[in-house]
Amino acid sequence: MEHIVIIGNGISGVTLARHIRKLSDKRITIVSAETDYFFSRTALMYVYMGHMKFEHTQPYENWFWQKNRIELLRGYVHEIDTDNKVIKINERDALAYDKLVIATGSKPNKFGWPGQDLEGVQGLYSKQDLDALEKNAPNNDICKRAVIVGGGLIGIELAEMLNSRNIPVTFLVRESSFWNGVLPKGESAMINRHIENHHIDLRLSTNLKAINADENGKVKSVIIEETGEELACDLVGLTAGVTPNIDFLKSSKIETGRGVKVNRYLETNIPDVYAIGDCAEQHEAIGNRRPIEAVWYTGRMMGETLAQTLCGNRIQYKPGHWFNSAKFLDIEYQTYGWVFGERGRPDYEKHFHWKHEDDTKCITVAYHKDTNEFLGINTFGIRMRHEIFDTWLTEKRDVDYVMNHLSKANFDPEFYSHYEADILSAYNNQLQTA
Structure with a gap:
């Protein structure tokens, strides 16, 4: 039976394991030194803040892994021997693989500050x-x-x-x-x-x-x-910031840059070795996307994609339109498509910006100054529907269409109705003065 070994039990590695099991009876082993079981990394803050206990961050019951025949091995991988298809764990144990997936995520950046390794x-x-x-x-x-x-x-x-x-x-x-x-x-x-x-x-x-x-x-x-x-x-x-957690690969034959170098199929330079998630670095650009994306949902998508390839349906990683969300204290932030900051903004990109008088809600819409094509939107304090913007970006809608139909994208139309007239008025005023 083919043995697939996954190093790392974050969202990308666990998604991969779950989807391989849905598609096949292959032997699956996940190796991790961090925790016994997968947990939601984005929920850690809520444990400290008292909103939940750590066990509540684990999406699956402990019996889930045995029932689905996914072996969990606690340990630190310190060496990979790709010639003999063996990984070495805890400096003593060896584990053979047929296919190996590196999904080791990130680690916090350190820049050589004096005292950076002190207690506290x-x-x-x-x-x-x-x-x-x-x-x-x-x-x-x-x-x-x-x-x-x-x-x-x-x-x-x-x-x-x-x-x-x-x-x-x-x-x-x-x-x-x-x-x-x-x-x-x-x-x-x-x-x-x-x-x-x-x-x-x-x-x-x-x-x-x-x-x-x-x-x-x-x-x-x-x-x-x-x-x-x-x-x-x-x-x-x-x-x-963070950087790919790949120090243990330095003595291996696996090609690395900032991360583990992969092609569109998430394959490394070594046959039967793959990389996904925060630690994977794309050889060739995918649109405006960065070579390394330390984002939860892209890690999940890589896991889903590679599961297909490992189960006989070799397909490329196609992440689609850029999306991200975060929280700035109590202000929710979402971005769809591309809205560039002050640095690196293309010459063709023009912005419409609206801010509510309470200084906690705003939107920025990016569009092409020559064609008026809608390029992306940032929202703060106003929740929007992912699928609507995804469709508009695919259809290459113009900015006038988006602005006049923005209420369709809103997660809470009744809430949004308080701002709609003000946003459209500000947009029309910008058009007249442009």
Whole structure:
């Protein structure tokens, strides 16, 4: 019986295993050093905030795996011998495979800051990180101030988590405005104000120079690069992005760049070895998509796609139109298609921006300045329907059509009706002054 070994029990690896089992009777083994069972990584923050217990983050009961004949092996893979089709686990055990899938996800970036490995310095990615946070910041008596380094989505999650326990937070963001490499100017500025309104000390255009230790080897302060200021703190959250978790592949023959290099079929340079999820790096561009996408739903899609290939129906990975969602404290964010930030925006891309007077809701619509083709939309504080925008992008609708039918895409038309007239009026005014 063909044996498929999957390294990593995140969303991509587990989706792959489930779909292989639906399609075949192949032997399946998942190897992971993080946890015994798959859990929803995006739910970790809600465990810390008290909205759920860790067991509630596990979508499947523990009996699910045995019933579906998916073997779970707890251990760390430290070597892959592709010549003999063997992986080595925990520096002693060996496991043979017929097909191998690397789905090891990401790890937090570290940039060589002095003190970055001290006790009390951590990321927010794994179950181990959640456990460390409970130890390092259980309350505002133990943790009198936290410093977060890096202004991305994980950083804003960590800020919200600490805020929920009334732990004061200083947020060091290298950019001149929050997440302005992704968000257009108006949206980024709104999020700056929203962070500050939650009593978070937001420091823009600010870099970390070093992390200082106390006499017990625990973090006691950070030094700001630009001013030399010393900030006392008990926790440093490193949230300056993630990078593929592939260090264990360095001695193998598997080709790597930033991630594991794969083609459109998610195949590596070695026969019978594949990579999916955050750790996979596309050889050739897929439209405007980045070579590495550390996004939950693309990991799931890669798992579904590769399951078909491994079960005899070899198909390309086709992720479709870009979509993502997140939360900035209590403001929900969704993006469909392409809406570029200030950096890297194509010359042809024009924006319509509307913001509600309460400063917590806005939309930005991107369209082609010559053809008026609808290119994408960002929404903040207004929930939209994925399938509607997906259809409009496929049909290449023009921006006038989208704006005049925006209520069809809204998740809650009654709620949206409060803003529809204002949005259309602002759009028509922009057309007249353009």
